[in-house]
Amino acid sequence: MLKFKRRAIRHAQQFGLPEDVLLGLPRLVMHGNTSLSLENHKGVLEYTPTRIRLRTGIGTLTIQGEGMSLAQMGRHDMLLRGAIQSVGYGT
């Protein structure tokens, strides 16, 4: 499955197609370190003011910071506010 996804990403890059739309990849937009918007998430795994873990199509997205809160939480998109310190994939 992972092999298929990598191949699909490579093909999409070759043809210049938007990967997030075609493959449902997460799309992150950060404004400085105070807010982060995420599209194409698949649910919340953990939510505390210092650590938020979200399920995405390519794994778990972990955001660490201080005083974080979910300003908006929709079906496919969310907006997070707070002092963001790090963003990364994995546990």
Place this chain on the structure above:
Amino acid sequence: MHTGSVRFIIEGLSLERLINQCVAHGIMLESVVRPGVRSICATVSSADYPIIRDFASSQGWMISVRRITGWPSIRMFAWRRAALVTGVIVFLALAWYTCNCIWSIQIYNAGPYIGEVRGVLRERDVRIGRFGMWIDVEDLRVALERRLTGLSWVSVSKDGVRLKVYCVVGTPGVAGGGDASPGDIVAARDGIIESVRVAAGTAAVKQGEAVRKGQMLIKGEERTWQNETNAVKARGEVIARVWYTADAIIPANELITVPTGNAAERKVYVTPWLEWSPDSVPAFEKMDVSVRTLPIGAVLPLWARLESYEEVTFEERVRDEASLQAEAALAALRLAREEAGLDKPIVDKWVEYSMMGDGMKAHVTLELTEDIATALD
């Protein structure tokens, strides 16, 4: 009707599941914060709140409402303070009603027809305190025009809480006399000519001549050097000595009221719709009544009417001749002055007295000079 939002706090374990369930059902969560490890505070639309409450009850979470905004909160506020809301609604309704009532009726330029205009208004129940929307101004205008043929023009309009009736009294046309024709100038009344000044046309009278009302004074034609006649519109000034007369009869006996000493007071509370009094009208056979009205309702239309009753008896008294003559002469003089015009200087005046049945009659004749020329067109 769900146009507001609900902020709630939910307590329990694994609250991330709640967020995911909401997301799965398409519920938008806003301002999601975690005040504690086992609690989440969030805002949802009031339409979605029952769904979240069902989630909470099925999962064993404890949910409580923190704040409600929008229409549901207004509805709750109204439900909790029903008396206040009802009072405000009633006050606003009353304020709207009173602002739409007629509180002043103004009649302009009705002259001698003012009483009849008021009569027509009374017949149509147009009175102070009547609801303005129930008054058909066009219908009223037509009724006034039909009833009062002496008025040449009538307009009725509503201006806020005022009803305005504008009238123009018709001027009777001057009857032409003899061979007078349109373009000529005729006499407006009988008189003796003092001077004639012609601006256009040909003078038909000369100084010292006695003229009758409607007689031609300046003819609307002029002769040219070739002895031809040109029709012109006559213009000029014809000053004449004229007389105005007026009669007044004053009854020789006068009826006077003599207080018996019995008096009573009555207080009546008045609104445009009803009157109420704790006191009854005193049972005097004949009485003098004086009324004082005090506004006591601040901005509301409520007055207190203080009525003072004084029992009286009538006595007839014969008046002395000198005061009768003086009063009759004054009344007749006033009538004659009103007819002649109050601003015109009086050259001479005569007063004749005669006893007429039970009264003294005064006949006043005023002599004055004025321009009697009036156009016949």
